[in-house]
Amino acid sequence: MSETGAALAHHFDDLEQQHDAATLGMWVFLATEVMFFGGLFTGYTVYRWQYPRDFAEASRHLDTTVGALNTAVLLASSLTMALAVHAAQTSRRRALVGFLAATILLGSVFLGVKAYEYHDKYAHHLVPGLDFTYEPGAAREFQIFFLFYFFMTGMHALHMVIGIGLLGVISYLAWRGRFGAEYYNPVEVTGLYWHFVDIIWIFLFPLLYLIGAHL
Numbered sequence: 001m002s003e004t005g006a007a008l009a010h011h012f013d014d015l016e017q018q019h020d021a022a023t024l025g026m027w028v029f030l031a032t033e034v035m036f037f038g039g040l041f042t043g044y045t046v047y048r049w050q051y052p053r054d055f056a057e058a059s060r061h062l063d064t065t066v067g068a069l070n071t072a073v074l075l076a077s078s079l080t081m082a083l084a085v086h087a088a089q090t091s092r093r094r095a096l097v098g099f100l101a102a103t104i105l106l107g108s109v110f111l112g113v114k115a116y117e118y119h120d121k122y123a124h125h126l127v128p129g130l131d132f133t134y135e136p137g138a139a140r141e142f143q144i145f146f147l148f149y150f151f152m153t154g155m156h157a158l159h160m161v162i163g164i165g166l167l168g169v170i171s172y173l174a175w176r177g178r179f180g181a182e183y184y185n186p187v188e189v190t191g192l193y194w195h196f197v198d199i200i201w202i203f204l205f206p207l208l209y210l211i212g213a214h215l
Contacts, residue, residue, distance in 0.1 A: 044207060047148070061121075062209045067208075069113060070205075071201065077103050077110070081191045084187060085191045087099055088184035097174050108164065149208055153204060156204060
């Protein structure tokens with residue numbers, strides 16, 4: 001059986017139809033993710049509007065340098081992911097595997113930095129529900145901010161873990177020579193997912209880390 005035949009699922013007429021269906025499916029899935037994170041952003045905005053000074057003050061306990069570092073790491077991972085897709089489209093297997101590995105490494109660095117941040121908040125008693133300690137009189141508002149911080153960044157980190165798992169599978173298949181100019185759709189749709197996760201962080205960084213910068 002040819003490579004085209006091996007890549008083509010039985011319920012599609014040709015690879016073009018399969019490509020269009022897979023791409024559409026990913027965009028539909030990402031639309032549901034936009035609604036999910038949009039709900040979180042809306043809830044955050046409502047409470048941010050109610051407690052502007054308390055949220056800004058709580059935000060100052062986040063390390064903007066660390067947040068900026070993670071932003072740069074994710075932007076670099078978007079670049080390596082885009083280069084991986086291009087390598088697949090041009091049948092450069094070694095480059096494809098290398099760029100996918102670089103993306104996995106950068107994603108892992110992001111998660112490592114985030115784990116460091118979580119530990120720091122735990123050490124300073126800033127985890128809601130776990131001996132939360134803050135200035136008297138505003139603990140409720142500060143806990144609301146950190147609830148949003150941990151839930152929003154935690155859901156983002158979960159999406160990162162899923163993305164790294166997907167990239168691991170794609171990397172193995174790429175190493176086996178499954179992708180090339182004729183068939184690269186799994187690399188492309190995984191790239192769409194990865195770019196979406198990166199974009200979510202681009203919104204989270206200013207919303208959580210920068211609102212208290214000029215307080």
